[in-house]
Amino acid sequence: MRSMERRENLVATFSIIGADPQTGEVGVAVQSKFLAVGAVVPWAKANVGAVATQSWANTAYGPEGLALLEEGLSPEDVIARLVADDPGKNLRQVAVINAEGVASAFTGEECYDWAGHIVGRHHSCQGNILVSGETVSAMSETFEKSKGPLAERLLLALEAAQRAGGDSRGKQSAALYVLQEGAGYGGYNDVKVDLRVDDHPEPIEELKRLFELHKLFGAPSDKTVAIEGDVFEEIKQQLVKVGLLAKADQSSYEGEVKDALKTFTLRENFDDHWTEDDMINETVLEFLRKK
Structure with a gap:
């Protein structure tokens, strides 16, 4: 040496x-x-x-x-x-x-x-x-x-x-x-x-x-969570927080909320984990919660 x-x-x-x-x-x-x-x-x-x-x-x-x-x-x-x-x-x-x-x-x-x-x-x-x-x-x-x-x-x-x-x-x-x-x-x-x-x-x-x-x-999780109840309310509040929803008074996921969530999912590069069903990928949900 x-x-x-x-x-x-x-x-x-x-x-x-x-x-x-x-x-x-x-x-x-x-x-x-x-x-x-x-x-x-x-x-x-x-x-x-x-x-x-x-x-x-x-x-x-x-x-x-x-x-x-x-x-x-x-x-x-x-x-x-x-x-x-x-x-x-x-x-x-x-x-x-x-x-x-x-x-x-x-x-x-x-x-x-x-x-x-x-x-x-x-x-x-x-x-x-x-x-x-x-x-x-x-x-x-x-x-x-x-x-x-x-x-x-x-x-x-x-x-x-x-x-x-x-x-x-x-x-x-x-x-x-x-x-x-x-x-x-x-x-x-x-x-x-x-x-x-x-x-x-x-x-x-x-x-x-x-x-x-x-x-x-x-390598996000393949697990999904139903968009209903408290999860639905939480998603709306977080989408307002990130500026993709003007307010969180919607009663239905279809339409404005779904469009906003899709925009968020694609914007944050979770393309492969978007679903048209009333479900949200577990990793996407956790990521949204941290915003």
Whole structure:
């Protein structure tokens, strides 16, 4: 390992790559004292795997690594191929995971202290220029103990890494990138989560805030509530509050109230959860209540 006598263009960071073979999700979460780390480190392809490339990052490792995985190479063999002809390999750090959850990682011997990685069940955690190895250990332990959607587990691990010390130089950017076949907007692509914080004093906290918004808009509840009684009265009052109804004295949902609620639902990007029935989506109702 090396001390930090030169560090221009150095993507010092900590990251985690993970896969959930049951759901088909693959993804990467990353934080760094580096502008827009999400444009450099994370790479993934649904039903194939994910790559994290950092520490004097060779961004060619991303697409080339995914292509090699798609050809059927193991993550270990993919890394061997990637670094074989790279004259800067001793400064590189890279991790690769396939859709089955098999992972491998490489930390070049000239990466700046603290640098290293842990490969575990369905994940790999890695970092360089860290306060200590506790950052990587905390990340791995948190992921292994967690349950739920892959994006949430990756984010929990990233948060634990920061609490354990994180990047010794500080904080600047973070990203969360998760793919699953057909899980993108409208089902037209595989991008389930693609969130970036490019420059922020608390990038992980900001990433968490964005993820909560993503869950609200990207995956609302399918449950609906009947528009009647107290719910009907509450909806009218809230629509007045947001300026879509002049007053709340209507006795029927049909007509003015329904039109106003439809305008609100579409305006707030809940297009897929509008219904012409006398029902309101549970998430839309909760969102309206907070206005």
